[in-house]
Amino acid sequence: MGVSGSGKTTLAKAIASEYNGLFIEGDEFHPFSNIEKMKAGIPLTDQDRFPWLISLNQKIKTHLGETIIVACSALKQLYRNQITKDIPINSLVWVQLNCDVITLTNRMKNRSHFMPVSLLQNQLDTYEHCDNALILDSTKNITQLIQQLKKFIHEQKN
Numbered sequence: 001m002g003v004s005g006s007g008k009t010t011l012a013k014a015i016a017s018e019y020n021g022l023f024i025e026g027d028e029f030h031p032f033s034n035i036e037k038m039k040a041g042i043p044l045t046d047q048d049r050f051p052w053l054i055s056l057n058q059k060i061k062t063h064l065g066e067t068i069i070v071a072c073s074a075l076k077q078l079y080r081n082q083i084t085k086d087i088p089i090n091s092l093v094w095v096q097l098n099c100d101v102i103t104l105t106n107r108m109k110n111r112s113h114f115m116p117v118s119l120l121q122n123q124l125d126t127y128e129h130c131d132n133a134l135i136l137d138s139t140k141n142i143t144q145l146i147q148q149l150k151k152f153i154h155e156q157k158n
Contacts, residue, residue: 001097001130002096002127003075003104004073005104005108005111007099007138008072008073012069013069014142015069015146015149016067020067022067022069024069024070026052026074027071029052033048038115038116039114039116043119050082053079053082054082057082057087060087064087064088064091070083076126076128093153094132095149096133096135096136097136098135098137099137099138101124105120
């Protein structure tokens with residue numbers, strides 16, 4: 001989880017490959033109206049987000065028991081609660097990706113995505129810290145991030 005440009009999709013795909021898991025791109029569950037709003041530089045409201053969060057939750061529940069890696073902003077605890085509704089808490093690992101605004105901005109400018117740089121500050125303002133997440137510095141390389149995740153998962157099991 002993290003704001004736009006934090007590297008969610010890149011890391012999630014790498015984790016899915018490392019753990020032979022199913023990768024789910026959260027952005028694919030946004031209704032067309034949400035994507036159009038974001039493209040136009042209009043921040044989403046909680047009301048805009050709930051159909052998206054419900055759809056994502058339903059998709060995850062169809063794969064319970066499998067290794068699933070989801071790339072999703074999950075900016076507020078309220079959103080995280082909806083994403084994980086009726087999913088056993090002990091089956092989840094939250095990974096929070098953080099990095100500086102300059103890096104986020106540069107990444108957003110150098111990719112093809114519907115989220116414009118103009119909405120980055122809104123996401124940063126909306127974001128609520130996740131107390132039980134593994135916090136990673138997404139300026140590190142993928143190998144380093146996966147090693148930190150493996151260590152975290154190993155520590156959680158013991």
